[in-house]
Amino acid sequence: MATKHIKVTINGRVQEVLVDSTWTLLETLRDHLGLTGTPEGCSNGNCGACTVLMDGTTACSCLVLAAEADGREVTTVEGLEVGGRLSPVQDAFVKEGGLQCGFCTPGFLVSTTFLLDSNPKPSEEEIRLNLAGNLCRCTGYDKIVRAVQRAAGT
Amino acid sequence: MPNFDYAAPATLAEAAELMGSSGTVRALAGGTDLIDQLKSNRRNADLVVDLKRVPELQRLEVDAEGLHIGAARCCSDVHHDATVNALYQGLADSTGLIGSVQIQNRAAIGGNVCNAAPSADTTPNLLTHEAIAVIRGESGTRNVDLVDFFLGPGQTVLQQGEFLQELILPTPPENSASAYLRFIPRNEMDIAVAGVSSFIHVDPSSRKVLKARIALASVAPTPVRARQAETVLEGGVASEELFSNAGAAAVESATPITDVRGSAEYRKELVNVLTQRTLNICMERIGISV
Incomplete structure (x- = not known):
C-alpha cells in the first residue's frame, strides 16, 4: 500500500495526515479524523450527502482522493458554525424544519452555504437548480427550499 | 478500490514522465468519472497521475490561435468565463448542465472528452467549434482534430503514455x-x-x-x-x-x-x-x- 503524507486545513485547523493513496477524502474525514458529520450516501456523486467545501467550492468528498486535498482548505458541516453558534443557514433549517430523517442535511447545509455565498438572493428556481445535486429521500424539498429562503431573507 | 499509487506532478515534463510509467497509468483530472470507475472496478490502475497541479492543464485564456482550455480545468470555471459566454455560448450551456454544481466544480472538460462517453455533454459543442486536441506524450505534442479523437465508447486515439494537454477552439467570426x-x-x-x-x-x-x-x-x-x-x-x-x-x-x-x-x-x-x-x-x- 502506498501512503502519502498530506497537510490539509480542515475547518480552520491544519492537520497532517498519513493517508493511503486509495482513500477518499470522505473516508479520511469519517474513519480517520472522526468527523462523522459528513455521511456516506451513494458513494458515486449522485446524492450529495457527503458534500464539503474545498477551497471554497462544493465537492462530493466521495469522489475526491484524500491525497488531492494536500495543501487545500476543507470545510465540513462541523465547520459551518459561527463562534460556537449555528450559522444563519443552519438556524434557518432548524426554524423551518428543513429536514426529516436528517441524513441528507449536512450536504444541504454545505451546498446552501456555497449557493448563498455566490448568490445571496436566489429565486426559488435557482435554489432548486443549485441544490439538484443533493437528494432528500424523505422528499422534504419544500421545507428545505423554505429554509434556504429564510436564510436568504427572501 | 484497487490498490494504486498516486502522484501529483507540478510540471508538464514531470507529468509526461509519470504518464509514461509502466503498468496501467490513469490520468486524473476532476475524478468524477475515474474515481467512481475505480471504486466499481470498471477501470483499474497501478498509478493515478493527478494533472490538476500542472499550470498548462489549467489554462483558460485567449490568444491568436483561439481559446485554450487546459484539460484539467473544471466545468464551473468554463461555465462562468466571460469569453466563453460571449463567443462559445454552447460551451457555457453544456458546462452548466453536467451533473450537479458539486460535479461541475470538480469535473474537467478534458476528463469529459477523454472518458469518451457517447453521451458526454461538452463534446458536441467542442466539435461544432472545431476544437483541436493537443496531445502530450514523452516526446512532445501532437495535434488531432477533436472529431477524429474518438474511436468508440470509452476509447480514444490516446496511446500508452499520452494524455490530453489542452483543447484549442478557434475564435468564431462575428455574426x-x-x-x-x-x-x-x-x-x-x-x-x-x-x-x-x-x-x-x-x-x-x-x-x-x-x-x-x-x-x-x-x-x-x-x-x-x-x-x-x-x-x-x-x-x-x-x-x-x-x-x-x-x-x-x-x-x-x-x-x-x-x-x-x-x-x-x-x-x-x-x-x-x-x-x-x-x-x-x-x-x-x-x-x-x-
Whole structure:
C-alpha cells in the first residue's frame, strides 16, 4: 500500500495526515479524523450527502482522493458554525424544519452555504437548480427550499 | 478500490514522465468519472497521475490561435468565463448542465472528452467549434482534430503514455453563435437521451448561412458531426423551413440504439427537434429573427 503524507486545513485547523493513496477524502474525514458529520450516501456523486467545501467550492468528498486535498482548505458541516453558534443557514433549517430523517442535511447545509455565498438572493428556481445535486429521500424539498429562503431573507 | 499509487506532478515534463510509467497509468483530472470507475472496478490502475497541479492543464485564456482550455480545468470555471459566454455560448450551456454544481466544480472538460462517453455533454459543442486536441506524450505534442479523437465508447486515439494537454477552439467570426441542448426526463442530474449542438455563421443583411456545424451526442458509439445537415444549411437563407430541413437531415447522421433511456426512433426524433431548437437559439444569440 502506498501512503502519502498530506497537510490539509480542515475547518480552520491544519492537520497532517498519513493517508493511503486509495482513500477518499470522505473516508479520511469519517474513519480517520472522526468527523462523522459528513455521511456516506451513494458513494458515486449522485446524492450529495457527503458534500464539503474545498477551497471554497462544493465537492462530493466521495469522489475526491484524500491525497488531492494536500495543501487545500476543507470545510465540513462541523465547520459551518459561527463562534460556537449555528450559522444563519443552519438556524434557518432548524426554524423551518428543513429536514426529516436528517441524513441528507449536512450536504444541504454545505451546498446552501456555497449557493448563498455566490448568490445571496436566489429565486426559488435557482435554489432548486443549485441544490439538484443533493437528494432528500424523505422528499422534504419544500421545507428545505423554505429554509434556504429564510436564510436568504427572501 | 484497487490498490494504486498516486502522484501529483507540478510540471508538464514531470507529468509526461509519470504518464509514461509502466503498468496501467490513469490520468486524473476532476475524478468524477475515474474515481467512481475505480471504486466499481470498471477501470483499474497501478498509478493515478493527478494533472490538476500542472499550470498548462489549467489554462483558460485567449490568444491568436483561439481559446485554450487546459484539460484539467473544471466545468464551473468554463461555465462562468466571460469569453466563453460571449463567443462559445454552447460551451457555457453544456458546462452548466453536467451533473450537479458539486460535479461541475470538480469535473474537467478534458476528463469529459477523454472518458469518451457517447453521451458526454461538452463534446458536441467542442466539435461544432472545431476544437483541436493537443496531445502530450514523452516526446512532445501532437495535434488531432477533436472529431477524429474518438474511436468508440470509452476509447480514444490516446496511446500508452499520452494524455490530453489542452483543447484549442478557434475564435468564431462575428455574426455567429453556438448552442447546446440535451433531452433528459428530469430537469437536471441525468444522462442525455440525445444531445445536439449547433454553430451557425450568417450574413446579417441577407441571412445567408455562411457556415454551419452540427454535432450529436448519445445517438452513435461516438459523438458525431451531422454533415448532411451542415450541407443543407450552408448557402441557404436562415428560415424555419431551412432549419426544419436541417433537422431532418441531422437524423441521417444518427445511428442510435434502443436502451433503457430511450428507443432508437425516439432518439432520432429528438435529434430532429433539438437541431431546430439549437439553430433557433443561435439566431437569437446572433440577434437576427428567423
